[in-house]
Each structure stands twice: as C-alpha cells, then as structure tokens.
Amino acid sequence: MAFRIIKLTPNFARMMSTSATKVGFIGLGQMGNRMATNLINKGYKLNVFDVSPEACDAMKAKGAQVYKTTQELAKESEFVVTMLPNNDIVKETYEVMIKDGVNNKTMFVDSSTVDPSVSQYVQKIVSKAGARFVDAPVSGGVMGAQNATLTFMVGGTKEEYEHVKDFLAGMGKKITHCGTYGMGEAAKICNNMMLAISMIGTAETMNLALRLGLDAKVFNEIINSSTGRSWASEINNPVPGLNPGTPPSDGYKGGFSTALITKDLGLASSVATGSNSPIMLGALAHHIYRLMCTHDLGNKDFSVIYDFIKNKSGK
Amino acid sequence: MAFRIIKLTPNFARMMSTSATKVGFIGLGQMGNRMATNLINKGYKLNVFDVSPEACDAMKAKGAQVYKTTQELAKESEFVVTMLPNNDIVKETYEVMIKDGVNNKTMFVDSSTVDPSVSQYVQKIVSKAGARFVDAPVSGGVMGAQNATLTFMVGGTKEEYEHVKDFLAGMGKKITHCGTYGMGEAAKICNNMMLAISMIGTAETMNLALRLGLDAKVFNEIINSSTGRSWASEINNPVPGLNPGTPPSDGYKGGFSTALITKDLGLASSVATGSNSPIMLGALAHHIYRLMCTHDLGNKDFSVIYDFIKNKSGK
Amino acid sequence: MAFRIIKLTPNFARMMSTSATKVGFIGLGQMGNRMATNLINKGYKLNVFDVSPEACDAMKAKGAQVYKTTQELAKESEFVVTMLPNNDIVKETYEVMIKDGVNNKTMFVDSSTVDPSVSQYVQKIVSKAGARFVDAPVSGGVMGAQNATLTFMVGGTKEEYEHVKDFLAGMGKKITHCGTYGMGEAAKICNNMMLAISMIGTAETMNLALRLGLDAKVFNEIINSSTGRSWASEINNPVPGLNPGTPPSDGYKGGFSTALITKDLGLASSVATGSNSPIMLGALAHHIYRLMCTHDLGNKDFSVIYDFIKNKSGK
Amino acid sequence: MAFRIIKLTPNFARMMSTSATKVGFIGLGQMGNRMATNLINKGYKLNVFDVSPEACDAMKAKGAQVYKTTQELAKESEFVVTMLPNNDIVKETYEVMIKDGVNNKTMFVDSSTVDPSVSQYVQKIVSKAGARFVDAPVSGGVMGAQNATLTFMVGGTKEEYEHVKDFLAGMGKKITHCGTYGMGEAAKICNNMMLAISMIGTAETMNLALRLGLDAKVFNEIINSSTGRSWASEINNPVPGLNPGTPPSDGYKGGFSTALITKDLGLASSVATGSNSPIMLGALAHHIYRLMCTHDLGNKDFSVIYDFIKNKSGK
Structure with a gap:
C-alpha cells in the first residue's frame, strides 16, 4: 500500500x-x-x-x-x-x-x-x-x-x-x-554550593600562584593532574585564556551568572539553617558572591571572582 | 666474549x-x-x-x-x-x-x-x-x-x-x-591550599546533602558527574564508605594529616601576606584545620573534617 | 476622712x-x-x-x-x-x-x-x-x-x-x-548579629593574646581602654575569671545560649539574603555557632566559644 | 638670691x-x-x-x-x-x-x-x-x-x-x-585584630540594619546602649554622619589606613600560625581588608569597609 x-x-x-x-x-x-x-x-x-x-x-x-x-x-x-x-x-x-x-x-x-x-x-x-x-x-x-x-x-x-x-x-x-x-532540588542546591566554593578557591589559588611567579598555564596543568583539581580548574578556569571558548576567556560574558549562583547559595544557606548543618565555607562563599553583586558583577559569569580579587593596579 | x-x-x-x-x-x-x-x-x-x-x-x-x-x-x-x-x-x-x-x-x-x-x-x-x-x-x-x-x-x-x-x-x-x-614550593603550597578548600567544601556539601535526605552514594555520583566534582569528592570522599581503601573508610587513619595540611596552609597564609594576595576561603580553611588540631585531630587524615562538622548526637 | x-x-x-x-x-x-x-x-x-x-x-x-x-x-x-x-x-x-x-x-x-x-x-x-x-x-x-x-x-x-x-x-x-x-525585630536581629561577631572575635583575640604570653587581666584592661573594646570584652568576657558572676566564670552555665544566638543568626542570614546585604563575618559567625551546636554546646552561654577554640591539650 | x-x-x-x-x-x-x-x-x-x-x-x-x-x-x-x-x-x-x-x-x-x-x-x-x-x-x-x-x-x-x-x-x-x-607588640597586634573584626562587623550590621529599613541614628543609639556596642560603633561608626569629625564623616580620609590595619593583621596571622591559635574571624577580616587594598582603598580609613560592601547602585 x-x-x-x-x-x-x-x-x-x-x-x-x-x-x-x-x-x-x-x-x-x-x-x-x-x-x-x-x-x-x-x-x-x-x-x-x-x-x-x-x-x-x-x-x-x-x-x-x-x-x-x-x-x-x-x-x-x-x-x-x-x-x-x-x-x-x-x-x-x-x-x-x-x-x-x-x-x-x-x-x-x-x-x-x-x-x-x-x-x-x-x-x-x-x-x-x-x-x-x-x-x-x-x-x-x-x-x-x-x-x-x-x-x-x-x-x-x-x-x-x-x-x-x-x-x-x-x-x-x-x-x-x-x-x-525534594531530592532533585537538594541535589542541585548542594552541587551548586560545592561549585561556588570551588570557583572562589580556584580563583584565590590561581591569583596567589601567579603573584608568586608561577606561569598560569604550567600551574594549571600541575593542579589539574594533582589533588587541587576540580571542574572549576579544568573546565571553566577563571583565569582568562586557559580555557578558550569559556566565559573567562570572553570577558566573563554569558555563562552562569553571579546573580544566579548567589540565589542558589541563598537557598543553600536557608536549608543549612533548617537542617542545622554548619557550612562555614558555603556561607562565606555566599556572601562573597553577594558582595560581588553589590559591585555590579551580578550579570557576569561567576568566574569573574578572579577579576574581583586580583590586584587592580597590578602592584 | x-x-x-x-x-x-x-x-x-x-x-x-x-x-x-x-x-x-x-x-x-x-x-x-x-x-x-x-x-x-x-x-x-x-x-x-x-x-x-x-x-x-x-x-x-x-x-x-x-x-x-x-x-x-x-x-x-x-x-x-x-x-x-x-x-x-x-x-x-x-x-x-x-x-x-x-x-x-x-x-x-x-x-x-x-x-x-x-x-x-x-x-x-x-x-x-x-x-x-x-x-x-x-x-x-x-x-x-x-x-x-x-x-x-x-x-x-x-x-x-x-x-x-x-x-x-x-x-x-x-x-x-x-x-x-621557588616555583616548586609555590606550586605545592598553592595546590595544597586548593585541596584544603575542596576538602572542607566537600565535607560541608556531603553533610548538608545527607541531612536534607539525599543518599550518599547517589549524591556522590551526581556531584562527580557534574560541576561540583573535585579530587576530594572523587578520590578521597570524606564520607566513610564511598571510596573503599581510603582513610575516610578506615577511621581517618593514615593519609595526609590535618597537622601537615595546617602547616602548608600556614605557609600559604604567609606567602599570601607577602604577595598581597587575598585568600578569604584559603585563610578560613587554614583556621578551620587549626581548630581541628586544637580538638586533637592533628594526626588524622584531613578528611576528618567531615566527622568534625557532622551532628554528634545524630540530631 | x-x-x-x-x-x-x-x-x-x-x-x-x-x-x-x-x-x-x-x-x-x-x-x-x-x-x-x-x-x-x-x-x-x-x-x-x-x-x-x-x-x-x-x-x-x-x-x-x-x-x-x-x-x-x-x-x-x-x-x-x-x-x-x-x-x-x-x-x-x-x-x-x-x-x-x-x-x-x-x-x-x-x-x-x-x-x-x-x-x-x-x-x-x-x-x-x-x-x-x-x-x-x-x-x-x-x-x-x-x-x-x-x-x-x-x-x-x-x-x-x-x-x-x-x-x-x-x-x-x-x-x-x-x-x-518590623523594625523592632530588625533592631534585635542586627544587634545580636553584631554581638555574635564580637564574642567570637573577643574569644579569638583573648586566646591569641594568652598564647603569646600576655596576662589575661592585664590584656583585658588594655583592650577595654582601647579600640578593641566591646560589650563582649567588658561585660561578659569569655575568659573564665575576668568578670566574676557571669556565665564564663561559672562553667558557661545560664546566660544567652549558643542555640538561641544560632537561631537569631539564622534570621540574620535570612534577612541578609532577602535584602541583598553581604554579611561575610555575620554568616561565618552563624556557622561557627552552628558547629558548636553539633558539638553539644547549644545549651551553654555563647561565650563558650572561647573554650571551643582554645587548645584542649594545653599544647 | x-x-x-x-x-x-x-x-x-x-x-x-x-x-x-x-x-x-x-x-x-x-x-x-x-x-x-x-x-x-x-x-x-x-x-x-x-x-x-x-x-x-x-x-x-x-x-x-x-x-x-x-x-x-x-x-x-x-x-x-x-x-x-x-x-x-x-x-x-x-x-x-x-x-x-x-x-x-x-x-x-x-x-x-x-x-x-x-x-x-x-x-x-x-x-x-x-x-x-x-x-x-x-x-x-x-x-x-x-x-x-x-x-x-x-x-x-x-x-x-x-x-x-x-x-x-x-x-x-x-x-x-x-x-x-614582646608583650607590647603582642598587645598591639591583638587589640588591632579585635578592632579590625569589630569594624567589619559594625559595617555589615549597619548596612543590614539600614537595608531592612532602620534609621541609622536610631539604630546606632540602640546598639550603643546594648550588647552590640564597640569602639567601632560608638567612636568611629563607619556610616557617614553618625560621628561628626571622624574619617567616615569626611570621605574616609585620614584616620587609620586600610593598608596599615592589613599590615597588622598580617602580623596577627603570622603569630597565630606560630602559636597554633585558631583565628577564623581574624583571618577572614585580614583578607577582606586585603581585598579592599586590591580595590585601591589602602590609603582610606579602614572604616571604608562600609562603603565597600554597601550596594553601589542603591538597589
């Protein structure tokens, strides 16, 4: 037929x-x-x-x-x-x-x-x-x-x-x-809290490393093949140029906005309070991103934390 | 011959x-x-x-x-x-x-x-x-x-x-x-600062996740295939039982001692001061491990942070 | 009459x-x-x-x-x-x-x-x-x-x-x-957040001072007549013996419980999130007290933070 | 004579x-x-x-x-x-x-x-x-x-x-x-660490209070007659206008510079490391001031932390 x-x-x-x-x-x-x-x-x-x-x-x-x-x-x-x-x-x-x-x-x-x-x-x-x-x-x-x-x-x-x-x-x-x-939400909030911490940690670490004289590329290879590695260091490294095609290499445009990760960390803080769970680093990360929002960085990719902490005057 | x-x-x-x-x-x-x-x-x-x-x-x-x-x-x-x-x-x-x-x-x-x-x-x-x-x-x-x-x-x-x-x-x-x-030292100190941050972050995240009702194994698989992953979550997850054969699965014995990572973080703090590099999470991590040392956890694997923060009375 | x-x-x-x-x-x-x-x-x-x-x-x-x-x-x-x-x-x-x-x-x-x-x-x-x-x-x-x-x-x-x-x-x-x-609540929550920060700060400062070799009484007089003074250092100093008749001088019994200040800090975290206000120290203080609750110190006066951070083994 | x-x-x-x-x-x-x-x-x-x-x-x-x-x-x-x-x-x-x-x-x-x-x-x-x-x-x-x-x-x-x-x-x-x-130095460093913490705490608290709708003058009177008071809230309140004749009321000029308190906190971090004393808030305060230095605020009075955290766009 x-x-x-x-x-x-x-x-x-x-x-x-x-x-x-x-x-x-x-x-x-x-x-x-x-x-x-x-x-x-x-x-x-x-x-x-x-x-x-x-x-x-x-x-x-x-x-x-x-x-x-x-x-x-x-x-x-x-x-x-x-x-x-x-x-x-x-x-x-x-x-x-x-x-x-x-x-x-x-x-x-x-x-x-x-x-x-x-x-x-x-x-x-x-x-x-x-x-x-x-x-x-x-x-x-x-x-x-x-x-x-x-x-x-x-x-x-x-x-x-x-x-x-x-x-x-x-x-x-x-x-x-x-x-x-609720466990879908719990998984998302917890994963993103960890991501938020990793990103600030990576930014602090990369900035310190560079100021001590290490080469960004060399050090990033070292960390990525060692115990310091994370998604933030491997895939979306906040130092411009290390991962071509990502927000840090494109003026921190697009990506996962600081405002959104701040919102997720607000939820993390809230559920930590509700469940009596201490999150010292999580809570600090929350308020560092919140500080960045007060500096008008809310619409940039959250990896802009690297730019926020590095020495503005190059000193 | x-x-x-x-x-x-x-x-x-x-x-x-x-x-x-x-x-x-x-x-x-x-x-x-x-x-x-x-x-x-x-x-x-x-x-x-x-x-x-x-x-x-x-x-x-x-x-x-x-x-x-x-x-x-x-x-x-x-x-x-x-x-x-x-x-x-x-x-x-x-x-x-x-x-x-x-x-x-x-x-x-x-x-x-x-x-x-x-x-x-x-x-x-x-x-x-x-x-x-x-x-x-x-x-x-x-x-x-x-x-x-x-x-x-x-x-x-x-x-x-x-x-x-x-x-x-x-x-x-x-x-x-x-x-x-000096760059060998710089690389080691910086890598270990990142590791120190990841481990506390992973401990806080796993603890929060479990208290919210997530299953440890299920959530760990999620995080490890997502943006929250790091060496600490994949290889030496601080929750006992997730990585058999590691210190967390053996009473936090052996491994990388809290005392030693505290020492490395002391060096990180010192070089951050010397190079005018802000390390908010790094410095906090330093003093959380130091606090653990005052609680006689210096000779345990540093992943014992998980045990340190989880609710002692099960509440 | x-x-x-x-x-x-x-x-x-x-x-x-x-x-x-x-x-x-x-x-x-x-x-x-x-x-x-x-x-x-x-x-x-x-x-x-x-x-x-x-x-x-x-x-x-x-x-x-x-x-x-x-x-x-x-x-x-x-x-x-x-x-x-x-x-x-x-x-x-x-x-x-x-x-x-x-x-x-x-x-x-x-x-x-x-x-x-x-x-x-x-x-x-x-x-x-x-x-x-x-x-x-x-x-x-x-x-x-x-x-x-x-x-x-x-x-x-x-x-x-x-x-x-x-x-x-x-x-x-x-x-x-x-x-x-709402401003009665706002005033209470904000005042207590400041108090929570002062108390941990005072505990850290007194502990550091004593470990460096300063005499508790001498140093407390110095701080109280200088820029480091606060209600926490003057009225309810967390070091036992400095303010007779207060909880720190009576085994941290009575007073303002760690559980209650933790609750107030939970509210502070919540209103900070709601009003987009960064509280880096406030949030960290929140989770330090929360950590103390997981160590069964919830029913002690919140000045027990001093006891929590000082070296247990006297080393 | x-x-x-x-x-x-x-x-x-x-x-x-x-x-x-x-x-x-x-x-x-x-x-x-x-x-x-x-x-x-x-x-x-x-x-x-x-x-x-x-x-x-x-x-x-x-x-x-x-x-x-x-x-x-x-x-x-x-x-x-x-x-x-x-x-x-x-x-x-x-x-x-x-x-x-x-x-x-x-x-x-x-x-x-x-x-x-x-x-x-x-x-x-x-x-x-x-x-x-x-x-x-x-x-x-x-x-x-x-x-x-x-x-x-x-x-x-x-x-x-x-x-x-x-x-x-x-x-x-x-x-x-x-x-x-050495005890003169120890006293100075410890006092200044406490001061550094109080000032950030006061800035966070005042900012939160104002964003919740409290009047700066009214709330400052409340805190100063209550448990939240400190030298920072009473004498050099970081909100412009509350203490006439002080740096916060004069564009944060003069006073005790952010660069100098950062230096003192560097010493505090160093002696805390040397004496195995945990200073969670002290170390965080250190690196918040250090962050402010990277934002070219080193030569302003350290109370400029208030200006640093408040919402730039008034939102």
Whole structure:
C-alpha cells in the first residue's frame, strides 16, 4: 500500500509519536521560553501561561495555545512544567492551579530552583488533589535550555521518574533520579554550593600562584593532574585564556551568572539553617558572591571572582 | 666474549649505571628515611646526616655512610637531598653546610616544604658558593615515600630540571618542572591550599546533602558527574564508605594529616601576606584545620573534617 | 476622712490602676511564663493560651484564666502578647486568631523573635481586621524575663509605641521605639548579629593574646581602654575569671545560649539574603555557632566559644 | 638670691630637666619625624638617622644632629628609639647597630610594629651586648604622633618600664606596661585584630540594619546602649554622619589606613600560625581588608569597609 513507501523524516516521526501529547508550560522567562520552544520543535502540543502577555504572544507565534488561567491549562495537559522564580511564587502558583481540582492524569513537573521543602509541600497538595508531582530542577543555563542539553535532577518515586524521563529528554540530555520528593532540588542546591566554593578557591589559588611567579598555564596543568583539581580548574578556569571558548576567556560574558549562583547559595544557606548543618565555607562563599553583586558583577559569569580579587593596579 | 652473553636484570643494570653516584641525604625523618632507603635500593651510595643518632644508625644498617658534619657530607656527594621541617632549619642548614665552600659538582635538592623565598635565598647562596640548587618539594605522603611514587615539583632552570629528573625518579614517579627557583614550593603550597578548600567544601556539601535526605552514594555520583566534582569528592570522599581503601573508610587513619595540611596552609597564609594576595576561603580553611588540631585531630587524615562538622548526637 | 490616712503601698497602687486591664498571653514557654507571671504580679488580669496543658495549669494556679481558643482569648483582652518560637507559628497563630474578626480595642504585641517581614505581614492582616499590632521582641534572656528587666524593641507608629510603653514596662525596664512595623525585630536581629561577631572575635583575640604570653587581666584592661573594646570584652568576657558572676566564670552555665544566638543568626542570614546585604563575618559567625551546636554546646552561654577554640591539650 | 625669684614656666622647667638627655631616633617616616619633633620641642637633644637624606635634612633644620651610622648615633644617646617598617628591617638594624659594642647606659626602645618574637630576639642580642631594650609600639596614628597623644604599649621588666615611662610621655599620653619583652607588640597586634573584626562587623550590621529599613541614628543609639556596642560603633561608626569629625564623616580620609590595619593583621596571622591559635574571624577580616587594598582603598580609613560592601547602585 502507498503509505508503506512513505519514508518518514525523523522529525515527522517524532511528531507522530507525540502528536497526541499535550504539555502545559507555566513560566516563559529566559529559561522557560527556550525549553518550551524545544518541546514544540519535538512535536508536543504546547499550552502556555505567563503573567507577561508578550511572553505568551511569542509562544503563540510558534504554535502554542495560550491560556488565561493555570487551572484550565492544567486540565488540558498531560504534563505541566513550571519554571518560576522563587519559593513563594511556586507555592502560590500550585495552590491556585489545583484549588478547583485536577485532571488526575496530569503529571506536574516543577523545574524551578526552590527549597526542597517547597517541593515536598507542593507534592503533598498535588497528591491529595489526585495527581502526581516531581521536582526536576535543571543545570546547564540558558545555553543548555536553548540547545536542549540541560541536566534534570528528578525527585520522586522510581515509577514517576520513569514516567517523566523520556518527556524531559525533549529538553535535556541527562535525566538523573536523585531520590524522593525534594531530592532533585537538594541535589542541585548542594552541587551548586560545592561549585561556588570551588570557583572562589580556584580563583584565590590561581591569583596567589601567579603573584608568586608561577606561569598560569604550567600551574594549571600541575593542579589539574594533582589533588587541587576540580571542574572549576579544568573546565571553566577563571583565569582568562586557559580555557578558550569559556566565559573567562570572553570577558566573563554569558555563562552562569553571579546573580544566579548567589540565589542558589541563598537557598543553600536557608536549608543549612533548617537542617542545622554548619557550612562555614558555603556561607562565606555566599556572601562573597553577594558582595560581588553589590559591585555590579551580578550579570557576569561567576568566574569573574578572579577579576574581583586580583590586584587592580597590578602592584 | 663471555660478558656479552650476560643478560643483565633491570635491577642489576640500574645498579651498574649508578654505582658511582654518591648521594648525600640530610633529614632522615618519616619521609626522609624512606626516600633514602629507596635510593639505596636503587643502587646509589648513600651519605647521611641527621641530628638523631638513632636515625643515622638505622640507615647505616642499610649500608649508608654516616657523616658527622654536613660540610664533609656535601663535599663527598654528587647530589645532596635535604628533607627538613621548616624555613629556619632549611636556611640555617644550608648556611652552615656551605660556609667553608662547596664541591662545585654538587647539585643540592631541597625537598622540604618551605616558603619559596627561602628556596630563592638558598639558591643564591649556593650559587654564589659555586654549586647548583633546585627546590623539589613532594606530594604523596609517607606511602608515596615508601613506594617511591612521590610527585616532585621542581623549581630551577630547564637544564637543572633535566639534570635531577632521572635521579629523583629513584624516589618518585612523577617529576614536574614548575618554573624557576621557588616555583616548586609555590606550586605545592598553592595546590595544597586548593585541596584544603575542596576538602572542607566537600565535607560541608556531603553533610548538608545527607541531612536534607539525599543518599550518599547517589549524591556522590551526581556531584562527580557534574560541576561540583573535585579530587576530594572523587578520590578521597570524606564520607566513610564511598571510596573503599581510603582513610575516610578506615577511621581517618593514615593519609595526609590535618597537622601537615595546617602547616602548608600556614605557609600559604604567609606567602599570601607577602604577595598581597587575598585568600578569604584559603585563610578560613587554614583556621578551620587549626581548630581541628586544637580538638586533637592533628594526626588524622584531613578528611576528618567531615566527622568534625557532622551532628554528634545524630540530631 | 478615713481613706486619707490609708498609705497605699506602691504595689497596691499599681494594682488599682491596672485592675481593669485584661491581658491575653499566648505562648507560656521559658520566657512567656515568666513574663506573664510578672503581669499577674503587677495586677493585670491574665487570659492565657498554650498548646501545653501543663503550662496553662501552672498559670491558672497563679490566677490566670485559661482559654481553649485564641479567638475567644483575644476578644476578651485589651492587650494580647504572643511569645512564640518561629516565623511559621507566629503567622499561623495570628491567621487563626483573627479569622473570625477582632475586638477593635485590642492591641496585639508580638514579642517573638521573627523575620521583620513576618511582623509586617501580621500587622497588615491585623490592621485589615480592625485592630492594632506592634512587634516588640526582647533581649535580656530568662533572667530578664524573671526579674522584669527585659529590653523591648518596639516597631510601630509613635502613637502605638506610647500606647504599649507603660504596659510593657510591667515586664521590662527599657522600652525602645525602633521605627515602623518590623523594625523592632530588625533592631534585635542586627544587634545580636553584631554581638555574635564580637564574642567570637573577643574569644579569638583573648586566646591569641594568652598564647603569646600576655596576662589575661592585664590584656583585658588594655583592650577595654582601647579600640578593641566591646560589650563582649567588658561585660561578659569569655575568659573564665575576668568578670566574676557571669556565665564564663561559672562553667558557661545560664546566660544567652549558643542555640538561641544560632537561631537569631539564622534570621540574620535570612534577612541578609532577602535584602541583598553581604554579611561575610555575620554568616561565618552563624556557622561557627552552628558547629558548636553539633558539638553539644547549644545549651551553654555563647561565650563558650572561647573554650571551643582554645587548645584542649594545653599544647 | 636672684634666681630664687625666677618663676619657671613649665616648658622651661622641662627643658632644664632634659637638656642633658641625648636621644637617638632611627626611622623618620610619617610617624617617626613627628615623634622626633615632639622630643625636640620637649627639649631633648636629638641624634637622628634615616636612609633618606631628605628626612634627615628636615630634622637637622629643626635642630637635630644627623649621624651617618647607627653605631655612632647609639653610642652618643641615652635613649634610642627605632620606628621602622617591618620585621626584617628591625632585626637587621639592631644587628648592625650593636655589632661593634654598645654604650651600656643606652636604653633601646623599638616602637615599630613587629612580631613579638622579633622583639624577643632583639632584646636578647642587645642584652648580651650589655645594654637594655624594650618594645613599645604605639597606637594613635599620625594625628597621635603629631599631637603627642600616642598610646605606648611597653614590653619589658617593671624597672625598664619605669625607666622609659616619663621619656615616652614626651611623645604620648598613655604609657602602658603590658608584660615582658614582646608583650607590647603582642598587645598591639591583638587589640588591632579585635578592632579590625569589630569594624567589619559594625559595617555589615549597619548596612543590614539600614537595608531592612532602620534609621541609622536610631539604630546606632540602640546598639550603643546594648550588647552590640564597640569602639567601632560608638567612636568611629563607619556610616557617614553618625560621628561628626571622624574619617567616615569626611570621605574616609585620614584616620587609620586600610593598608596599615592589613599590615597588622598580617602580623596577627603570622603569630597565630606560630602559636597554633585558631583565628577564623581574624583571618577572614585580614583578607577582606586585603581585598579592599586590591580595590585601591589602602590609603582610606579602614572604616571604608562600609562603603565597600554597601550596594553601589542603591538597589
């Protein structure tokens, strides 16, 4: 028969297999609009909501259906992804969205970076209403959102993880199961606290090394093949020129902004307080980045700490 | 001729090639006696000096020649290795050793961990006296000294590095050229400052993660495949059980002692002051380890920081 | 006439003037029960509420009227004082207490230590319901509560401050007006952050001074007449014996507990995050006290930091 | 007789009593030249030495005798005051000055700020040569030097302290006996470490308070009558306008420079390392000031930390 000789393009094939899947997306900011666009490109049918009409219009132009309320959106969606700025907005958004009941086939996925206890609270109210919820914050930044190369850290049951895995793969390349509800958030916050510490430590170490007379390249090779190595020294070394193509080699533009790592460290401080966990270096790192924000470095890659501490007058 | 069919064992061959080489070794402590023993085993003729008669006797029993003064020892040695506890002792030892002149064929190698400015001072007086000097501090600890698997970080000219390279290979497996005089010390101090920071950061991060409910093994895999990774998280993770066969998995015994990393951080603080380099995290790490020393943890592996900060009562 | 020769005792006179004033007290813990008892002793008619029946019974035995709900209590009280453990409990208590309307003559006074934004939120809902609210956290601890020598830091309008001033004087000796709603809390949290820093600084300084060979008494006199002085060095010096009659001279018992200053520093960290204010020393102090809590020092006076850092083995 | 009716002015009387006293002064920098000038004004006969001919000429113009070598100067002086920049220069100056013997009537007074162990070393060599030595560093800065209102912190025996007391009163108004040799230095370094911590703590606290909405003047009164008070909050509050006539109210000009407190903290770090004393806040304060130096704030009053941390864009 005729149709047997049709050679499906991969894109068309993908659209076929997902054409029935309706996805709601709430929060169309820098990250959200790129993630939602990838879902459209993968063939999902997108339902969107944002407080900004412009953000909604932009997605409408790409084929999304815009909703006036999150309640309606959620009822018409098999998956609902939320990508929102903070604890309070996430809580309130879910409280409002489910207050008149839920479609019990809907799987809610919160990709915002928030306190694990917020995820746990939201999971409870969603579950009580009859639907399912996982937290799935991301790393990879705007470029990862753009290129669908994000890492998703998922908190939920094994079954829920399996249920969202392929779907999330439409926006990322690595989907990790971190444990029960909130553990995606916990993993992200903890990993980023460690990263924040490593970066300042690397900046201090490189600066000291250079001031003592070591050659940047030689010393970086030594540290990277020794016990001082970390992601910060190997992949995104804060000294300009050591890793071509990274923010430190391009005026600290792009990358992971100081403002965002400061926000994540604020969450780390908060959960450390809540769990009675001493984080001496973590808390200091938090406030060093915060200091950098007061010096108008919030929108630079966080590796700009190297520039912040090195001697301005060359003395 | 008969000798042509003799098939030399590698060991015998090595002995042959070095049988004429006389090496002086000054400082026969925990590290020094093991390093010196390796040289004897490699076939070098050892001349030794130490303030402790017992230390000298032990080396004599292994075939070394004991000297009463460093001057005589140095005059009879092609290489002189010094392995001494601190800045002042290194300075004074060299001042005394060369005060009546040197054998200008002698190459002096200081493997002590000291301020780079001490190496630079010693290099100057040795050079003025007519001989050569390089700094070559080590990493790898007592086990590395025992097994001849130390890393040597060499500060000197390219020619001097080439001259000592094979000789040092008798005590270590990695011989790195770090730059001019003092740069071996600078590299070691800076690398260890970074390591010190990473370890506390990893301990704080793992502790926080576990208190938030993450599984240690799961979270460690996440961090190690993400931006939070470092030598401390991958190779010597401070949480017992994650890296079998390491100090954290064996009651924090052996390894790199808190007392020694505290000493290295004291040097880092000193060179940071001398070079006007801000080290906020480095200085804090220094005094956290120092605090641990006041709590009698000086002789444990420095990863014991994890045990130091975690909640004692399990609350 | 007969009554002219009656010589009123001050106590009786005071009882007369306040006999008609009904006061509600919610939260009868360590602080609350002592504060409430002082009000009874001053002649106020006490209405009380607590989740613990035992706490209620104890106040009933002193003449207080126990209420089953905060709504009823509030409607029968001219002043309502709340003394509760944390942000969430304060918020929830007020939401419940006023949900069915308020007696618009009631002045609510929250003496809990919480985030200023919580006070501002509660003031708004109380005001909307038709009554008045001020925040009035205290310093002075359990002894101050017992002896009615607390300091109250009041946040509200000038009129509201004047309205509560004499009433609060029944539980304290110093009633300060700090500004608008939340500013009482802000003042307390900020003052205590400074205190927390001073105390660790004093402990480090005294310990260093003594280890360098200075006499504790001599050095303390020097610092107290110089630029290094602070409340911590003058009034509650952490070195045992310098200020007789204080916790450091009595095994660090009583006083201001490490657990409580850690709690206040948790609030300071939180408001610093919320207001984008860098607090490098404040955050580090926070986590040093938190570390001390993990070493089971939470119930000691916070000056025990001196004991925590000094060399245990006398070396 | 005629002379009996001469009523001596206090100044003249003082000149009489000291007219025979020859004083050597070595180190005529910002501090030294002002201190030496005060001695001339008090009637002492000044012998001076400095590596800068201009500095010597300036003192010559005021009546001092300039010496070419410190040896000759010392032999002709009853007191010798040294005011030099650092450890190494103090050590070397004394080694050279006394190498050919001393006038055993000379009392050497080192007013430099150096490591106590340097004072102890110098005392030993001076004593061995047959003369006496005390350390007597100062606080009070350039203004104190100018107005002869310095504080001297003396390390030596009770007798030595009594011997130098009146003499030092010619340059200062408070002469404190701190203990044995080196204890003057120890007291100064420790006091200044505490001051350095208080100032950053006060700046962080004031900034946080203001950002939370407190009025600077109101909050400063609260803190100064409470447990948060210190010299930094009361006398030199870093918020402009709170203490008229101080550096913070005059663009952070003059006062105690960030560069100098950084130098003192470098000494504190060094003696903490040498005495195994943990100084977590002290070390962090050290490197925060050092960071400020890299931002070209070295010559401002150290209270400029307030300006350094507050939000530049007013956000």
